[in-house]
Amino acid sequence: MTEYDLLIDLHKNSARQGPGSDKDTLKALSFINIEKNKNLKIADIGCGSGGPTITLAKNLNGKITAVDLIPDFLLELEEKSKKLGLERKIKTLKSSMDNLPFNNQEFDIIWSEGAIYNIGFENGIKKWKDYLKIGGIIAVSEITWITNSRPKEIEDFWTHAYPEIDTASNKIKILENNAYSLIGYFYLTPNSWIENYYKPIENKLDAFRKKYADSKLAKKIIEENIAEIELYHKYKNYYSYGFYIARKNN
Ligand SMILES: C[S@@+](CC[C@H](N)C(=O)[O-])C[C@H]1O[C@@H](n2cnc3c(N)ncnc32)[C@H](O)[C@@H]1O
Numbered sequence: 629m630t631e632y633d634l635l636i637d638l639h640k641n642s643a644r645q646g647p648g649s650d651k652d653t654l655k656a657l658s659f660i661n662i663e664k665n666k667n668l669k670i671a672d673i674g675c676g677s678g679g680p681t682i683t684l685a686k687n688l689n690g691k692i693t694a695v696d697l698i699p700d701f702l703l704e705l706e707e708k709s710k711k712l713g714l715e716r717k718i719k720t721l722k723s724s725m726d727n728l729p730f731n732n733q734e735f736d737i738i739w740s741e742g743a744i745y746n747i748g749f750e751n752g753i754k755k756w757k758d759y760l761k762i763g764g765i766i767a768v769s770e771i772t773w774i775t776n777s778r779p780k781e782i783e784d785f786w787t788h789a790y791p792e793i794d795t796a797s798n799k800i801k802i803l804e805n806n807a808y809s810l811i812g813y814f815y816l817t818p819n820s821w822i823e824n825y826y827k828p829i830e831n832k833l834d835a836f837r838k839k840y841a842d843s844k845l846a847k848k849i850i851e852e853n854i855a856e857i858e859l860y861h862k863y864k865n866y867y868s869y870g871f872y873i874a875r876k877n878n
Pocket of ligand 1: 643645647673680695696697698701723725726740741742746
C-alpha cells in the first residue's frame with residue numbers, strides 16, 4: 629500500500645477531513661448577502677467526503693459541484709447526499725483543483741475548506757478567480773498565524789510543512805492584490821480542531837495500527853499525526869485556520 633492509500637484509509641468515514649465545523653461553515657455563509665430564491669451555482673473545491681458541502685446544500689438554493697481527487701471521498705458524499713435527499717443539489721466531480729474543467733465566470737460562489745493549500749493560497753485564488761462571476765464570492769479556509777510572533781519550534785514546523793503559512797493581514801493583502809475585497813474573516817476555535825478533527829483521528833489510530841502492523845509507512849503516518857496533535861495542544865494560541873470570505877471585483 630502506498631502512503632497515499634494509507635492516508636485515504638485513515639481519513640475516510642470521518643465527518644470531515646480537516647479542522648472545521650457546520651457552525652464555521654454557517655458563520656462564513658452569514659457574511660454573504662444572498663438574494664432569496666436565487667438559483668446559485670456553487671463549487672466546493674477539495675470537498676473531501678463533503679462535511680461542508682452538505683451544510684451548504686441544506687442552506688442554499690442552487691447546485692453545488694463538489695470536487696475532489698479521491699473517489700472514495702466522493703462516493704461517501706454521494707451516499708450521504710442520497711440519504712438526506714440532497715442528491716439533486718450536489719453533483720460530484722473527480723478532478724484536480726489545479727486543472728478544473730470549468731467555464732469562465734461560471735460560479736456565484738467558490739467554497740474551499742482546508743484544501744487550497746494543496747496548490748498554494750495565492751495560486752489557488754488566482755486560478756479560481758476565472759471561474760467566478762464578477763461580484764461572485766470566494767470562501768476559503770487556510771492555515772494562518774493568529775499572532776505576530778511565535779516560538780521557534782512551531783514556526784519551524786509549519787514553515788517546513790507549508791511555507792505559505794502567514795498572518796491574516798498578509799493573506800488579506802494577497803486577496804486585495806488580486807482584485808478581491810474582503811467581506812469577512814474569522815478563525816476557527818480549538819473545538820473545530822480537537823472535537824471535529826483530531827479526536828476522530830485519535831479514535832481510529834489503534835485500529836489503524838493493528839490493521840497495518842507490518843507497514844513502516846503506516847507507523848510513520850501514526851507518528852506524524854501524534855506529533856502534529858501534540859504541537860497543536862502546545863501551541864494552539866499561535867495558529868488556526870483563518871476563514872476568508874471575499875468578493876471578486878473585476
Ligand atoms: C483537509 S481535506 C478537507 C476536506 C473538506 N473540505 C473538509 O473540510 O472536510 C483536503 C481535501 O483536498 C483534497 N485534495 C488534495 N489535493 C487535491 C487536488 N489536487 N485536487 C482536488 N482535491 C484535492 C483531498 O483529497 C482532501 O479531500
